[in-house]
Amino acid sequence: MTPANSSEKPSTTNTEPSNFVLIGRMMMLGWKYRWGCVRLLALQGLLLLTAIACLRLTGLGIDVVRFHAVPGAPPPSFPWWVQLFQTKSPMAQVAVIAAMVLVFELVRGALNYIYTLSAGYLVHARIVVDLRSAVYEKMQQLSFGFFDSNATGSIINRVTSDVQSVRAFVDGVLIQLVILLISLVGYVSYMSSIHVGLTVACLATTPLMWVVTAIFSYLTRPAYDRNRVLVDEVILNLAEYVQGVQVIKGFGREREEVKRFEHANREVQQQQHGIFWMVSLFGPSIGYMTQINLVILLAYGGWLVTQNQLALGSGLVVFAGLLQQFSSQVANLTNIANSVQQSLSGARRVFEVLDTPSSVRESDHPIDLPQVRGKIELANVSFAYPTGGTVLRNLDLVIEPGERIAILGATGSGKSSLLSLIARFYDPTTGTVLIDGHDARNLGLKQLRRQIGIVFQETFLFSNTVAANIAYGHPDATMDDVIRAAQVAAAHEFIVNLPNGYQTILGEGGFDLSGGQRQRLAIARAVLLDPAILLLDDPAAAIDPHTEHEILDAMQQAMEGRTTIVVAHRLSTLRSCDAVIVLDDGEIVQRGTHDSLFLEEGHYRDAATAQLSQASLLH
Structure with missing residues (x-):
């Protein structure tokens, strides 16, 4: 296809x-x-x-x-x-x-x-x-x-x-x-x-x-x-x-x-x-x-x-x-x-x-893949939005099942676009995205996305109860499942302190919660699916330093046994991953662990050094 x-x-x-x-x-x-x-x-x-x-x-x-x-x-x-x-x-x-x-x-x-x-x-x-x-x-x-x-x-x-x-x-x-x-x-x-x-x-x-x-x-x-x-x-x-x-x-x-x-x-x-x-x-x-x-x-x-x-x-x-x-x-x-x-x-x-035909079309004969292991491959992938220029160029990347990969890059370097291709919100302009060795375009869309937990950069919550928002992707989940997902996302404590706990009805967009609270509900929503693949678009961006350690500990539990790709800028998140990929202008310019990349000259060491300097000034 x-x-x-x-x-x-x-x-x-x-x-x-x-x-x-x-x-x-x-x-x-x-x-x-x-x-x-x-x-x-x-x-x-x-x-x-x-x-x-x-x-x-x-x-x-x-x-x-x-x-x-x-x-x-x-x-x-x-x-x-x-x-x-x-x-x-x-x-x-x-x-x-x-x-x-x-x-x-x-x-x-x-x-x-x-x-x-x-x-x-x-x-x-x-x-x-x-x-x-x-x-x-x-x-x-x-x-x-x-x-x-x-x-x-x-x-x-x-x-x-x-x-x-x-x-x-x-x-x-x-x-x-x-x-x-x-x-x-x-x-x-x-x-x-x-x-x-x-x-x-x-x-x-x-x-x-x-x-x-x-x-x-x-x-x-x-x-x-x-x-x-x-x-x-x-x-x-x-x-x-x-x-x-x-x-x-x-x-x-x-x-x-x-x-x-x-x-x-x-x-x-x-x-x-x-x-x-x-x-x-x-x-x-x-x-x-x-x-x-x-x-x-x-x-x-x-x-x-x-x-x-x-x-x-x-x-x-x-x-x-x-x-x-x-x-x-x-x-x-x-x-x-x-x-x-x-x-x-x-x-x-x-x-x-x-x-209007959908640019992301279901295959006429989709491959039945009841259980996704979580291997992700990008083979010579380039991508351009219909309304703009090329944002990803000739990417070759292999992520093994259970591997945790962090993506670092400046604004506009293509980090979120890379996640969107894996979830098949878009198809690559050229090249192939493979899930467990199968072209993502040959997999059933609904089946594929139920195997992927996603936390977007901008969290959106519906005007419904907290429990319904967490169970949005899995409406048949039991209350125990919802609570477990909230605990993994370090959200349970603030939820029970809401006026009606898990039955509290959120306002439009969930804006009656703080940014960190909304983000933790989004993480719980992703975890509840028990997905083989987690895609996290800078999950700690709206989290204050006091909560960051708690979130990261919870995320370590969520990542266990799952292929995880996390867009991150904080060193605490980058250190916890198996490997870090640095994107610049849509291309992979560095790849390695935190320790190995810190010893190399390049974008990663510049970003890490700047962050360490800022932290020392604050202390």
Whole structure:
């Protein structure tokens, strides 16, 4: 299996899917929920029939009154479904017609209520929930490269706002468009049955409406795409404020941050103003063209009534009602066209996530390695992040099972990147990482990582109990297992002094604990897995000198029998390891024990001497 070196950043314009492709995929999404959509369309069909029935009854009522009030007026034409209730008394006829109108309106109200509930359930309880879960699940499958290439604001916006935009296609475009077509066909058919010539005259402006709609869609698409980017910036500003509130307040930068957020927010406002201007211009334009149809109706239709070629009620009045309904449906093109552009912008970003291949892929036929011994080999390994230059160059390294290796190096020398390759957060650009003689890319990811205990440089804890945080990688662990892991990590003593001991619920990120306490919980979390390999990214960095000895003693117990790689700078940690590797600019420049390296000229002796000098000054 070859490594995937491509960035997980969403595709650029070179590979950007066309609008037709996006619309096709969103239509497939509608097909997935087809029975819910069919239910909504059936309800709309019934609503259309009841609306036409009410119009027909209203026109009939006018014809009945005119026939009995105006001498020489043409007799009304009763449809078959009204003839069943026909009586000889004029007032009784009008009363029956009025009663039937009320019944149909009650039915319409009930159908509208059912339609609203059904649409809400389909859209918000199914489509949004399923799509958001699919995007979140896909993000869990993507490797670190995706998160390196995408800002926090963009990721959050894709799971929230963009998903809403995609679902808007189903209820705001797909369903509404089918409803529009069904309604237009129904209204045009009925109008044609009344008078073909009048229908053709009144609908003469309709093709122009479609042209204006196409132009509107073409002009607004770039604006909606830009709007997504600007909203990402607003969310990113908010996320950075929440994460960096201590730094902001510590340096008294609250006013500047407010201005920064206001600037980002104002850019969204100004950009949306341009969209609103186009929408506001488009809506009245469509409305104006529909009003022209009414002018034609009054002129031509009125002349037909005077010539007794068209009935007043069941002809002109019903036609006017149908034309008004037709015009309102055509005017709905404004909302549909607007929803299409919003949906396309959101869909492009949602499908980019769903289509992004993970640069760290599971092998089609992973090797089953139930028990890892812990031998690690790096064969001519080089690595570069998708967003930056090469950080590791031509590394050759063999670590035997149970061996404890310390890594020393300046910031940016590639220490954390080396650990990330072993845990297969990334794949090497060239070369191979072997675990027990097997290419790490041929091992099952989940199985491999359960054999590796990791303590990251920056400890993250969840808003849960202390026990749940320790057992995060092994949720089935017993309380005794959790306590043992905490004791190994020298965390048990401070945990039992917390308000509720192991059941104390930590605040967001665990920031109600000290840095050393958080680090010890992270160590306990790694140890609980009983892994064959321990990767420790400077575990003593946040530990005060008083606690350091206790932590190191605990770590000696944790390292026993395990292959351990520890990024370290303190001599106390370096001395306790079997060997020390010195990295400089991504290359191994020295390797040996503390004693042997201290006798050599080079980076290690310089760092050790500086640390000893500092310690002597402190004493």
